Amino acid sequence: MSPEVGMEIGKFVFFELLNSNRSAKWRIGNNINECQLCGKCQSVCPSDAISVSRHNRTWTLNNRRCDKCLQCVLKCSARCLTQVSR
Ligand code: SF4
Ligand code: SF4
Numbered sequence: 001m002s003p004e005v006g007m008e009i010g011k012f013v014f015f016e017l018l019n020s021n022r023s024a025k026w027r028i029g030n031n032i033n034e035c036q037l038c039g040k041c042q043s044v045c046p047s048d049a050i051s052v053s054r055h056n057r058t059w060t061l062n063n064r065r066c067d068k069c070l071q072c073v074l075k076c077s078a079r080c081l082t083q084v085s086r
Pocket of ligand 2: 028044065066069070
């Protein structure tokens, strides 16, 4: 197989995986009792999908904005973010 064909197959597999993740039947859930409202998930989210207010003691997710990259889950040191069924 030529390197060009290998690259094309690699790109195809990558975008198929990305699209299947985006249409998956899950969303990000927060075990709010464990959440420290530190805001790290908000700052790492590339889609501006998370809003954290220490003042109001709220954590909210705009699920329509979320592209399911899981960066917030990886960043959360309290480990209170998980994938939950929609
Ligand atoms: S990173 Fe975790 S602990 Fe911090 S605000 Fe987000 S969900 Fe809460
Ligand atoms: S999964 Fe990605 S896009 Fe969705 S809320 Fe977390 S960081 Fe933002």
